[in-house]
Amino acid sequence: MATILDMPAQTRTQSADTLICHCYQVTASSIREAIDEDDAETIAEVTRLTTAGSGCGSCQCRIQRLIAGLPAECGPCALCPGCGHIQTLCHCKAA
Secondary structure (H helix, E strand, C coil): CCCHHHCCHHHHHHHHCCEEECCCCEEHHHHHHHHHCCCCCCHHHHHHHHCCCCCCCCCHHHHHHHHCCCCCCCCCCCECCCCCCECCCCCCCCC
8 A cells, every 4th residue: 555655755744734624724744743742633623633533524534645755635525626615515517
């Protein structure tokens, strides 16, 4: 199984700055810190440490991917190219 450590360093750096939780403005680097330094192993633990995932909940799949060591972006949780909102919350025709 590929992990974020298998990615080129430049890609890991870009991924670390990705905004994961739009409700509370929590970035991937903050979530990685909760996982790496505070030993968070579940979405609930990450939420307790960062507040990510406690709003609308649409970022929980991205949090789970980071916990698993994968890049945060996944299909329905990716940002809409038309309006920039999370695709599952987007109402524009570009999604």
